[in-house]
Amino acid sequence: MVLNELKDHQNIIQKVIDTLSGDIEAACEMIISTIKSGNKVLLAGNGGSAADAQHIAAELSGRFIKHRKALPGIALTVDTSALTAIANDYGYEHVFARQVEAYAQPGDLFIGISTSGNSPGILNAFDTATQFKCKTLGLSGRDGGKMNGKCQLNIIVPSDITARIQEMHILIGHILCKAVDDLF
Template sequence: MVIEELNDHQQLIIKVIEQRTADIEQACEMIVSAIQGGNKVLIAGNGGSAADAQHIAAELSGRFVKHRKALPGIALTTDTSALTAIANDYGYDHVFSRQIEALAKPGDLFIGISTSGNSQGILNAFKTAGDIGCKTLGLSGWSGGKMNGLCDLNVIVPSEVTARIQEIHILIGHILCKAVDDLF
């Protein structure tokens, strides 16, 4: 079982290198541009993707590898009062879009994470972010789902296995953070 899991992961890494390197490089350019422009990075996802959003935000506001100034990475998954109030008053599908409406400005970067590419709350967040003038970056799997038409770039992990997709999402998150670290 262990060897099978590791082999599955390894084969997916090879696919990502072969098929998605240019997209990941473009994603790095997007986050670097946002940070260099003095903008925020807002990140959201559900379940395991929420944990990934928080992980990436923490690497930005804390540090990734090297000591540098704190950067504005904000996970929209952490404020339980906002999440529950918005879910109660507007429905769960609006918990991220309402926060983006409140916090985002043109030039900010919104990163939406959804393994299926079809999470309605993430889709709504992309619409709101786009309307505000944010750059939008998706991390998805499968075929990219409905996110394909809603974000400036959707980095699609070529897999239908949620665990594998999430493993690659956090790898991509670390690559993004490395690109930011390289600015300093």
């Protein structure tokens, strides 16, 4: 069982290398230009994708590999008072869009993470980020879902298995953080 899991993981990594290297490079350019411009990175996702959003935000505001200045990476998944108030008053599908509306400035980068690419809350947040003239980056899987039409770049992990998609999302997140580290 263990060997099969590792081989499955290896196969997905090879597919990512073969098909997504250019998209990941473009995503690195998006985050680099955002940071160089003095703008911030807003991130959101649900469940495991929320954990990934928080992980990437922590690598930006804390550090990834080397000591550098703290950078504005904000996970929109951590304020339970905002999440529950917005969900109660507007519906769960608006918990991230309302926060994007509160925090976004033109030139910021919104990263939405959804393994299916169809999370209503993430889709609404992309709409709001676009209205606020933010750059938009999606991390998804399967066929990319409705995120394909909602963000400037949707990196679609070529898998239908949620665990494999999430593993690749955090790998891509770490590559983005390495690109940021290389600025300093």
